Amino acid sequence: MELELSRAYFPDGTNGELVEQDGGQLVCHTIELPWRGNQRNVSCIPEGRYELKKRYHEHYGWHLQVLDVPNRDWILIHPATDALTQLKGCIAPVSVLIGNGKGTASRIANERLKSLVYAAVEKEKVFLNIKTKKLS
16 A cells, blocks of 8 residues: 655644545545754654554553654654654644644544555555645
8 A cells, every 4th residue: 555645844844634545535534743954853853765563652652653754763653642742753733723833633633544554554555655745
């Protein structure tokens, strides 16, 4: 399965649209930190193609991990509504974008994304393709 994350970059956050590549169905929106040269804890990750993995943590439960990010580790996909105060380089699914790096109903969007990916990883590898959003 291939997912595509199209991003728009702003000084105070990165907003994205996450779609299934086969058919273009919108899964959710995303928020991330602004691009700051891939610096740990203060930047979103570079554009590219990454495998997603299902991961379990005793405290956080089941979530998604983004694998093989250059010069970074433990990049997760998890709920958050404000990139600058709640993220350290991870990706947060949101249902509605309300500003740069801000969104609402993140837990709902995260569950929708997890359901889709968890079903797919039982049968195939799942990849996330991150790119710049083309302006219409």
